[in-house]
Amino acid sequence: MKVIAFVNNKGGVGKTTCSKLMAEYLSKVKKIPTLGIDFDPQCNFSHQYLKMEIDPAAPEGLMPPIHPDYATDDPDHIDWDGRSSISEIFYGQGVVPYPTYLQHLDLAPGHAEKLLAAEAVRKSEVVDKVHKQLANFLNSEDVKAAYDAVVIDTAPSKGPLTVSVMKAATHIVIPSVMEEQPVQGIYGMLQLWMQESLAREKDRPLKLIGILPNMFKQTRLHKDILKCLQENPAISKYVLPVSLSQRIVFAEIDAEEANPRSIFDYSVSHVAKQEAEEVCAYITERIFS
Amino acid sequence: MTKKKRFGVSQALTRGLSEAINVVENNAAIYRNTVVPLSRIELDPDNPRKLTINLNDVRNGLKKEDPHYEKKAEELERLKELASTIESSGVINPIVAYKLGEFYRVVAGERRCLASILAKKNEIEARVFNEKPKGFGLKLVQWIENTAREDLTLDERIGNIRDLIREYQGERGEQGITATLLKHITSLSLPQATYYLSVLNAPDDLRKAIEHGQVRSLDKAAMIAGIDSDEVRREALTACINGSSLKELRKIIAREKLVSSQPKIMREKAKRGRVASRINMGSTANAKVVQAIVQSVLSHTNFNRYSEIFSQVAWDRYDHATRAFRKLVEILEQEMVR
Numbered sequence: 001m002k003v004i005a006f007v008n009n010k011g012g013v014g015k016t017t018c019s020k021l022m023a024e025y026l027s028k029v030k031k032i033p034t035l036g037i038d039f040d041p042q043c044n045f046s047h048q049y050l051k052m053e054i055d056p057a058a059p060e061g062l063m064p065p066i067h068p069d070y071a072t073d074d075p076d077h078i079d080w081d082g083r084s085s086i087s088e089i090f091y092g093q094g095v096v097p098y099p100t101y102l103q104h105l106d107l108a109p110g111h112a113e114k115l116l117a118a119e120a121v122r123k124s125e126v127v128d129k130v131h132k133q134l135a136n137f138l139n140s141e142d143v144k145a146a147y148d149a150v151v152i153d154t155a156p157s158k159g160p161l162t163v164s165v166m167k168a169a170t171h172i173v174i175p176s177v178m179e180e181q182p183v184q185g186i187y188g189m190l191q192l193w194m195q196e197s198l199a200r201e202k203d204r205p206l207k208l209i210g211i212l213p214n215m216f217k218q219t220r221l222h223k224d225i226l227k228c229l230q231e232n233p234a235i236s237k238y239v240l241p242v243s244l245s246q247r248i249v250f251a252e253i254d255a256e257e258a259n260p261r262s263i264f265d266y267s268v269s270h271v272a273k274q275e276a277e278e279v280c281a282y283i284t285e286r287i288f289s
Numbered sequence: 290m291t292k293k294k295r296f297g298v299s300q301a302l303t304r305g306l307s308e309a310i311n312v313v314e315n316n317a318a319i320y321r322n323t324v325v326p327l328s329r330i331e332l333d334p335d336n337p338r339k340l341t342i343n344l345n346d347v348r349n350g351l352k353k354e355d356p357h358y359e360k361k362a363e364e365l366e367r368l369k370e371l372a373s374t375i376e377s378s379g380v381i382n383p384i385v386a387y388k389l390g391e392f393y394r395v396v397a398g399e400r401r402c403l404a405s406i407l408a409k410k411n412e413i414e415a416r417v418f419n420e421k422p423k424g425f426g427l428k429l430v431q432w433i434e435n436t437a438r439e440d441l442t443l444d445e446r447i448g449n450i451r452d453l454i455r456e457y458q459g460e461r462g463e464q465g466i467t468a469t470l471l472k473h474i475t476s477l478s479l480p481q482a483t484y485y486l487s488v489l490n491a492p493d494d495l496r497k498a499i500e501h502g503q504v505r506s507l508d509k510a511a512m513i514a515g516i517d518s519d520e521v522r523r524e525a526l527t528a529c530i531n532g533s534s535l536k537e538l539r540k541i542i543a544r545e546k547l548v549s550s551q552p553k554i555m556r557e558k559a560k561r562g563r564v565a566s567r568i569n570m571g572s573t574a575n576a577k578v579v580q581a582i583v584q585s586v587l588s589h590t591n592f593n594r595y596s597e598i599f600s601q602v603a604w605d606r607y608d609h610a611t612r613a614f615r616k617l618v619e620i621l622e623q624e625m626v627r
Contacts, residue, residue: 183298190309197317202419205317224296234307 002287003138003150004209005169007192008176010185011156014214016044017250018175019153024262025280026149027105035097035147037086038110039134039161041119045153046085046109048254049100061112067096087114089133101261106147119159130160134168158188166196171207171287175214175244178222183229186211209286211235212279213243242279247272320418322383327413330402331392340364340399347403371400372407380405383414387421396422423460428453429474443488443507444500450475450485484511492519495526503530512538570618576610583617595620 004022006015019036027034038045043062046052052062063083070082084096086108097106121129137143138150152169155161166172174189176182196206211229216222230236244250249272253263260266266273298306332344341357342364351361384398393415395402405413428449454466457474471482484507488499491514498504504513509529516522525533525541573579580602587596598616603609 180298180302184302187302187305187309190306194309194313197313198320198322200317200321202321208313220294221296225298228297228303229306232303232307234310235303238310 001138001144001148001150002171003152003169004171004173004283004287005152005154005165006173006175007154007162007165007189008174008182008185009156009158009162009188010176010182013156013177013182013185014175014244014250015156016040016048016153017254018173018212018214018244019045019151020048020254021244021263021276022280022283023105023151024102024264025277026151026284027102028262028264029277029280030284031104032149033147034105034149034151035143036100036105036107037134037150037152038108039086039115039165040110040153040155041112041115041161042155043110043112044254046107049102049105049107050098050109052109055111055113058113061116063111063113064098064109067098069096083111085109085111085114086134086137087111087118089137090114090118090130095137115155115161118164119155119157119161121160131164131167134164138168156185158192163192163196166192166206169206170204171209173209173212173240173283175212177215178213178225178229180225183225207287208238209283210238210240212240212283215246216243217246240279240282242282244275244279245272247275320416322414322416324412325386325393325415325417327402327406327411329392330386330413331389331394332399332402333394333396340403342368342403344403344406347406368400368404368407371404375401375404375410376408380414383416385418386415387418389421393417394421423456428456442502443505443510444502446507447485447488447499451489454489481507484508487511487514490514492522494523498526498530506535508535509538512542516542570614576604576607579610579614580604583613586617586621591624592620 006018006022008015023034023036026032036045036049041061043052046064047062051065053065055061055063064085066082067084070077070080072082084094084098086095087110088095091114095108097108100107118130143150152165154165172189172193174186176186190208193206193208200206213222213226216226226239229239249263249266249270252258253261263270263273263276268274330344332340342351342361346355346361346365347368351358351365355361380401382398382401384401385396386393386398387396388394396418398413398415402413450471453474454471458464458466466486468479468483468486471477471486472479475482477485488495488507488510491499491510495504495510495513499510504510504526512535513522513525513529516525521541521544525538528541529538583599583602586592587599599613602613604613
């Protein structure tokens with residue numbers, strides 16, 4: 001089972017868009033049984049596939065809807081409130097992934113308040129309470145039997161949630177806008193990659209697929225910064241030869257009631273679909289070859 | 290026409306990105322920083338540090354019938370001091386180990402492990418190599434670990450260096466080890482490397498004294514090892530064992546040099562320039578030397594008749610002593626012609 005995470009501690013660089021494209025490419029185009037995990041308290045990834053609800057206990061945050069398998073008269077569900085998010089792993093409870101409109105894609109959605117609570121765990125407790133939990137969950141036999149790929153959208157932070165993702169992932173991709181601040185976010189992620197790589201067993205390395213230039217515009221700023229990274233001998237090996245351009249269509253398919261819902265439903269000649277396929281095919285080839 | 294503005298990533302950020310990448314590329318899959326259970330720790334029987342106390346003693350307590358009970362009890366006391374700091378502040382530097390079957394064999398950090406067990410800890414932070422380090426690498430780590438230790442005996446240090454050289458030669462082929470090469474391998478200073486090399490090649494008596502802990506200072510051992518004469522070396526060694534200082538040992542060696550340098554005066558040397566036709570009688574600031582020479586000659590029956598000439602000499606005055614010596618040489622030249 002491959003665990004692919006899109007990470008960057010700078011917000012607004014397209015982690016959710018990339019996670020969505022990758023999850024849909026693997027499940028819809030490649031027919032690979034895939035689990036999407038939303039580890040970002042903003043829950044935007046979850047909102048793409050589920051009608052997330054406002055949490056009455058924390059009105060600024062979202063929570064998952066009632067699970068379609070939940071039945072109030074089922075004696076097995078007595079201790080369950082009918083909602084399940086990936087944050088249950090921090091509370092010793094089982095996670096029940098939600099089916100999505102895509103046949104091969106399930107989703108373990110986020111729960112804003114619970115994820116924020118995990119992010120705020122005290123330093124002395126964080127290793128046991130947060131860092132190890134996602135890896136434990138993904139190593140469970142049930143999960144490994146059900147899925148061949150896991151795609152994780154992460155929070156724009158370097159905190160316990162992102163560390164937890166680093167510990168669980170087999171591969172990471174760092175999407176970044178070619179601007180100074182997002183590139184600083186790459187540095188933050190390379191630091192976490194370094195720490196994790198030095199703590200890993202030899203037979204399960206954390207592979208950095210690379211830096212994905214995202215929301216790329218043909219401006220001097222973007223071109224110059226990309227060139228600067230490509231010209232550095234150490235960094236250039238990790239700058240992906242594919243990129244995603246700034247296109248309004250990526251925002252349009254995120255809208256509620258969007259039709260089509262996936263970029264992969266567009267016609268073969270659509271430039272955004274071609275670009276998304278090129279990027280996802282490249283990453284898939286690197287991960288599964 | 291104005292120039293178009295160019296953008297880029299700051300130098301500091303580029304450096305940070307490259308450094309992180311290089312660290313992973315150069316170190317990942319070689320070792321990992323982790324926490325290992327102390328129950329799976331094993332000590333390296335080949336570590337040149339000859340700690341008498343072992344895991345079993347620390348886990349189950351010392352037994353009075355143990356032949357090394359006293360030494361172990363001393364070591365245990367010292368470990369307890371370390372254990373109390375570990376209890377309060379933890380282990381500051383991780384130990385170095387490698388995976389050996391189900392266990393982790395300690396390359397460096399035996400005392401930290403034993404003290405952590407005493408401090409009732411269950412785990413210890415470790416840098417774990419994925420494979421057993423090769424001979425030279427292993428010995429080098431142990432050397433680096435041991436070199437900062439104050440309680441390591443001279444014999445243990447020398448043993449460590451000897452192993453290090455053996456493994457180095459084993460890996461790179463037999464080659465002469467010079468002080469410069471040893472300095473390069475161990476990061477010792479050149480004088481220290483020189484001392485170690487001379488002690489490594491020391492005669493048996495000195496080596497035994499080091500082994501028995503009778504000679505504990507590297508400087509003194511190196512000084513004694515450098516003495517050519519067996520007799521003088523034995524004298525210096527005995528003095529060292531009896532507590533002589535470096536200065537006192539230097540005096541003994543200076544005496545040896547004086548004796549051994551005598552024949553050199555007689556040695557024929559190729560000379561340049563005019564052929565010598567006179568003998569330089571030398572000079573001295575000690576007028577008593579001149580008085581002693583004059584009086585020695587005058588005490589001879591052939592010369593005592595000249596005593597009266599020297600009766601008025603003020604020997605504490607250089608001009609008087611000089612004139613007296615010249616007079617003596619003059620007399621001797623006359624007497625020798627006869």
